[in-house]
Amino acid sequence: MSSQADPGRTTRHPVLVVGAGPAGLSAALALRAAGMPAVVLERRTAETVRPGSRAAYIHGASLRELERLSPGLGRGIADRGLMWATKRSFWAGHEVYTRTYPRYGKDGLPPFTSLPQVDTEDLMAAACREAGVEFHHGVEVKSAETTPDGVRLTDATGRTWEAEYAIAADGSRSPLREAVGIPLEGPRSRNTFVVVDLKDDPDHPVPLERVFHYKHPAVGGRNVLIVPFAGGWRVDLNLNVDDDPARFTSAEGLNRWISRVMPAAYGERVSWVSTYKFAQQVAADFTDAHGRVLLTGEASHLFAPFGARGMNSSIPDAVRAVQAVHDALSAGGGRAGAAAEIARFAAERREAALYNRGCASTALEHMVAQRPAVRLRRRMAVTLALAGQKAGAWLDSAPYGPKLAAKGAARKSY
Incomplete structure (x- = not known):
């Protein structure tokens, strides 16, 4: 379902999702999977197509989560995408590592797929429409006001939109994040x-x-x-x-x-x-002082792309936000119980974002090798790899950051 805004009508919604990128579409699917209405406000028109492949690498965990939210969606994305099975790394023209992986897991889904973001979004949007998500395109949210009782959004036409909660999936320049006064914190890379x-x-x-x-x-x-x-x-x-x-x-x-x-x-x-120049930034908090706006995706974090942690952490951001809102709306402890649910979401997803930023920062440092200790370790690894020892595996994986080790980190940070 897609419609334009009606300037003469203000309806109070349980939840409003702002933004129809991967985070917003994931939130909409999660709302419908939870039996809740899903209303999405999107600045772009329905015909707008963004250029470039952008977030083109989708982790297997993301495919499985989308398949859970909308049966057939994860498989549809995997079928349209490309799974390359072999990876190679070279040092100054000499191969130091190669490995070929199985193409499919036990559930028939690949460990990842490579597909331009616009195609992924098209498939997700189609699943949303089939699930009964209500889209309002051409709605540019300019400001937000929160109180202990809810949130009021105002768009570029002056129309107001009211809700118990708003899920901010409106990108790196998020008007919602700015409206509630939450800064992004962190550096940018020196290299271009x-x-x-x-x-x-x-x-x-x-x-x-x-x-x-x-x-x-x-x-x-x-x-x-x-x-x-x-x-x-x-x-x-x-x-x-x-x-x-x-x-x-x-x-x-x-x-x-x-x-x-x-x-x-x-x-x-x-x-x-x-x-x-890649940003390594995380929001100071993932919700406002009243716990009514929940930040997800690039509204809450920006990572260097090594390890493809951006979109692949935006999906669990959105799913966890919906779980928190659902639990808050049905909380038995009244306003205090609802606030506790939102606070848990904010703490968990900020912890995950800091973890992912740390991984991406490690990868970025390895790539640019500005510190002598990093350059020395790389040279030692190359010497060993060219001699046929196992250091090539580290050289291949280091540009993508540490892998998820602890089960708790994996659950929060994929």
Whole structure:
């Protein structure tokens, strides 16, 4: 169901979801799975399409959670996506690690899939519509006011929207987060990263493998990550601190370096390019002083992409937010019991975000190797790996951050 806002009507809802990206769509599906109404306010029109593959790597845990919320959705995303089974790492042109994984688990779902975010969102939105989610497109929420009794949102037209709770899934520049006065805290990377999407070229096939190059000799010793996704390739170039990004993002510059790390024809197949200094930021709190706005997804955290922790932590953010709201609305302890449910959500998901930021920070530090101790450890690992010892596994995994170790961390942080 999709509709435009009616400026003459104000209805009080149990919950309003603001934003129709992965976090907002997950929240909507979780609300319907819990038997609750789901109303989503989205700034973009229904016809808006964002460019680029963006969050193109979906963890198996995310697929399984979406399958639980909407049977068939996880499998549908996996079927449309691409699961590459082999990964390789190189140091200055010499292979230091390779491994091939089974393609499917016991439940028939793959360990991950690679699919442009717009396609994932399309499948999630279709599942939402089938479940009876009510969408209001073209609604730009500009401000929010919370009280002990609820939340009032005001959109760009001046219309107000009232609810017991609002789930903020409105992105990194979240108006809801700003309206309730919660800052994002943390640094940005010093290095710039160039992120490029390439359209697949059937006439020049490339093995469907994830390949990471430390110190690629063809691009002046810069790091390069090459990952296939359904319909194309993501190529990330790690620039040096003193590089001018314009040298690598102009049409000529792109053609020059892409044709050195991929078959030459791919230099003419760029479909999207962007540059980033990656933020490593987490909201100071995940709810407001009255516990009526719950922050999820990029409204609550921004991570460097190593390990694909952004979207894959946004989904459990949203699911946990819905659980908290559901429990708060049915809490037997009155207002105090409801507040305790929201506070638990905020503490748990902030803990998960700090964990994920720590993992992504470790990976980022390993990638740029600005500290002598990190450079030394990398050189020692390379020496051992080239001699046939097991250090290559560390070299391959280190750019993605620590894996989830404790069961508690895994439950909160995937």
